[in-house]
Amino acid sequence: MNPMSLKRQKLSIDFYTGELLIVAQQLLGKMFVFNNKNLGRKLSAKIVEVEAYNGNIDEAAHTFNGKTERNKIMFERGGYLYVYFTYGKHFCANIVTGKEEEGTAILLRGMEAIDGIESFSQNRFGKTSVDNKEKKNLLNGPGKICQAFGISKEQYGMDLLSDEIYLLDAPRIPKNKIVQTTRIGIKKSEELPWRFYIEDNSNVSRK
DNA sequence: ATCAAGATTACCT
DNA sequence: GGTAATCTTGATA
Numbered sequence: 001m002n003p004m005s006l007k008r009q010k011l012s013i014d015f016y017t018g019e020l021l022i023v024a025q026q027l028l029g030k031m032f033v034f035n036n037k038n039l040g041r042k043l044s045a046k047i048v049e050v051e052a053y054n055g056n057i058d059e060a061a062h063t064f065n066g067k068t069e070r071n072k073i074m075f076e077r078g079g080y081l082y083v084y085f086t087y088g089k090h091f092c093a094n095i096v097t098g099k100e101e102e103g104t105a106i107l108l109r110g111m112e113a114i115d116g117i118e119s120f121s122q123n124r125f126g127k128t129s130v131d132n133k134e135k136k137n138l139l140n141g142p143g144k145i146c147q148a149f150g151i152s153k154e155q156y157g158m159d160l161l162s163d164e165i166y167l168l169d170a171p172r173i174p175k176n177k178i179v180q181t182t183r184i185g186i187k188k189s190e191e192l193p194w195r196f197y198i199e200d201n202s203n204v205s206r207k
Numbered sequence: 208a209t210c211a212a213g214a215t216t217a218c219c220t
Numbered sequence: 221g222g223t224a225a226t227c228t229t230g231a232t233a
Contacts, residue, residue: 065230068229070229085228085229086212087216088215088228089216089226142215186214
């Protein structure tokens with residue numbers, strides 16, 4: 001048996017309620033697991049790229065202008081899943097962090113497929129097999145992640161402390177292997193360096 | 208009721 | 221490197 005898998009434990013509430021930028025960096029390398037009930041299958045992938053959003057000081061955050069029907073889960077305590085729909089096509093998944101009313105969350109931007117590659121491929125490309133090039137294109141973007149996992153409106157507000165969807169612990173990525181840059185695809189607060197990814201990882205959405 | 212913008216992606220040159 | 225596609229949400233009237 002793989003000795004790594006024995007040690008891995010589900011992340012607890014204390015992890016999610018920490019400080020936004022710390023949690024964002026600590027998310028790198030962690031395993032995202034979704035026991036997809038519709039699919040009847042467990043899907044998992046390693047997080048390799050994230051972006052932090054903080055409505056208190058960050059104009060790009062969905063919570064910058066206060067609570068709405070869409071963003072209200074971001075004002076709950078850390079550990080919930082915030083899913084939103086954008087550009088008429090794509091869902092994006094975030095992990096809510098911090099304490100109640102903080103309005104902070106972390107966007108999942110890039111992952112590396114671990115378990116359920118056939119399902120990821122079926123959801124993304126309509127076929128169960130992938131070549132090496134397609135494999136790198138399964139989860140290297142926020143919309144792609146949701147399509148591959150089958151995450152949509154139905155998963156809005158799910159609790160990561162549940163048994164259906166959660167994170168597994170993994171060794172901390174060393175600071176010198178974490179790249180910090182500005183975020184992608186925003187037109188406000190562009191200067192904030194709140195994107196983090198694992199250096200040299202091929203599933204990062206963009207350099 | 209109307210309208211513009213959007214934490215993207217795929218496809219084109 | 222540039223851009224069309226596509227529709228929900230939130231703001232404004």
